[in-house]
Amino acid sequence: MANPVIKAELREKAGKGSSRALRREDKIPAVIYGNKKDPVTVTVNRIELVKQLSTGGFMNTSFDIEVGGKKEMVLPRDVQFHPVTDWPMHVDFLRLAQDSTININIPVHFLNEEECPGLKAGGVLNVVRHEIEFSCPANAIPEAIEIDISGLELNDSIHISSVTLPKGVTPVIEDRDFTIATIAAPSGLKSAEAEEAEEGEGEEETAEGEGEE
Template sequence: MSRQTYELEASVRDRVGKGAARSLRRQGQVPAVIYGDKKPPIAIAVNFREADKRLRGGGFMTTVATINVAGEKILVIPKDYHLDPVKDQLTHLDFLRVGAGSTVTVFVPVKVVGTEKSPGIKRGGALNYVRHEIEFECRADSIPENVECDVSALDINDSLHISAIKLPEGVTPVIQERDFTILTIAPPAGFNEPTEAATPAA
């Protein structure tokens, strides 16, 4: 199930460049760009606190939003963002225009369930993520919030592959040529699988 959409107010930027961007940030704004859908890009500015709240709230890159620019409401999905490497503050946003029913390519986070029942984890095994996110193609209005991976039946050295995941209708992995691994149950240090005792000679 996709996350609930939200709306951001934005203003058109008259100036671009590093100096103009720094000036916007001092005013509590974040420079951003809307592009795609075979239309010219629009340089905009959005409120820093509102954008940062959406970013930190989770699911930011998989949630379709509406940006209100000078009275025009544009349906978008975030495609990239930049953070200050020192202050960890949002400094720039890229949004992709999407039309109703259009197809997008997005990375969806992996959500693990069933760890309390996993025989491998009960025996001391460790959950090893091969992929924290999976890239999918799907409708813009049907982006899943996460990919649920059930490990309740996995033992030590077992793996979970994409073929074992039940995906919503219309959601397709970008990688089609192989049944890729999502996670494994790694053995603990010094683990030796017990072997059957040899049958005594007659």
């Protein structure tokens, strides 16, 4: 699958004054760096950038940035926004080699919640990790990790070992089978179970006391 393309223009001048002038022309200052090459200052079209930002997943999507007819694969690493208008003010792009891998946080999406027996019984999906850091091929970063919960019961847990991952994608945490989410029992059921446990303990203590007499 081809990367989306962002067109950019070389920027000769730097500084706050130059950046403000560019923004008035709907051009957003940006820098391309990394992969053992010198940084390059560029501008990108504000409207096109906002469109990409609005699609979601901008920060974990690899792009082909085109400057002067030449393309380089990049990954957005930082976007600065105006504190009042929330318009983008500056973007940092990291160069990526075609065969490189990168560590990146990827969101987790849960599928078939309406079919989950545990949720139907009144349970709650308790998400421990909304994002997980993975090592991924730079040219095949998944938009999200999808987890089917249609077969989970109350008090079931989802661990990373039970998740089918795309080819070449591995969790950065390798020393433990960490929890991603659980189907937690509703508070009413927890209270009832606690009361039953306390009653059971009380009956045992009474029986033990009678036996001693």
